[in-house]
Amino acid sequence: MNSSDGACKRAALAYLGFHGTPTAEMCAMVDDALREARSVARFRAVGEVFDVPPPAFLCEPYASFLAGCSACALVAMTLGVEIDRRIRALSVCDPARAVVLDACASALVEAEGDAWEARFGAERTYRFCPGYGGSDVKDNLAIFAALRPERIGMQLLDSGLMVPQKSMAGIVGIGKRKERRCGDCMLKATCTYIKEGTRCFRSENN
Numbered sequence: 521m522n523s524s525d526g527a528c529k530r531a532a533l534a535y536l537g538f539h540g541t542p543t544a545e546m547c548a549m550v551d552d553a554l555r556e557a558r559s560v561a562r563f564r565a566v567g568e569v570f571d572v573p574p575p576a577f578l579c580e581p582y583a584s585f586l587a588g589c590s591a592c593a594l595v596a597m598t599l600g601v602e603i604d605r606r607i608r609a610l611s612v613c614d615p616a617r618a619v620v621l622d623a624c625a626s627a628l629v630e631a632e633g634d635a636w637e638a639r640f641g642a643e644r645t646y647r648f649c650p651g652y653g654g655s656d657v658k659d660n661l662a663i664f665a666a667l668r669p670e671r672i673g674m675q676l677l678d679s680g681l682m683v684p685q686k687s688m689a690g691i692v693g694i695g696k697r698k699e700r701r702c703g704d705c706m707l708k709a710t711c712t713y714i715k716e717g718t719r720c721f722r723s724e725n726n
Contacts, residue, residue, distance in 0.1 A: 576662035590695030
C-alpha cells in the first residue's frame with residue numbers, strides 16, 4: 521500500500537472524534553491499529569472514464585460538482601472482507617480496539633482510493649460519493665451497473681449501501697481541480713468539526 525501513514529493517522533483520529541491533541545496512549549493505539557489494518561486489508565479498485573457522465577449523474581448535485589470538467593470517471597474500491605471480519609471479531613473480545621481499527625480502516629480506504637485515482641491525472645476533483653451533498657445513496661446502483669465491481673468482491677444492498685463495509689463508490693471529475701470544502705457540505709450548519717475549528721476530511725486535517 522502506498523498511502524501516507526501520517527495522513528491516515530490524522531484521519532483516523534478525526535473519525536474517532538479527536539479534534540485537539542490526542543494522548544500518547546491514543547496515538548499508540550492508532551499506530552498499532554493502522555499497522556494491523558494495512559496487514560489485513562486487500563485493497564482493490566475499478567474505474568472507467570466517460571466523456572459524458574452517465575444519465576444518473578446529469579442531475580444535481582452531480583451537475584454542479586462536475587461543472588467545468590472535460591470528462592469524469594466512475595470508481596469503486598474496497599479493502600475486502602478480511603478487514604470487516606477482523607473488526608467483527610474484535611468487537612466481541614476487545615470492543616475498544618475494534619472501534620480504533622474501524623476508524624483506521626475508514627481512513628485507509630479513503631487514502632488508498634485517493635492514491636489509486638492519481639491515474640486520472642493531476643487535474644481532477646475529489647471523489648464525490650452517492651449520499652454526499654444531498655445526493656441519494658441509491659445512485660450507487662448506476663455505478664455498479666457501469667463498473668460491475670462484483671468482480672473485485674463488492675456487493676450492493678437494496679438500501680444502496682455496500683459490502684464489504686470498507687468500500688466506496690463515486691464519481692471523479694477530470695480536467696479541473698476541486699478540493700473538498702466545508703461550504704459545499706449539507707451538514708455545515710450543525711457540524712461539530714467546524715464549531716471546533718477543524719475538518720472531518722483528511723486533506724485539511726494536516
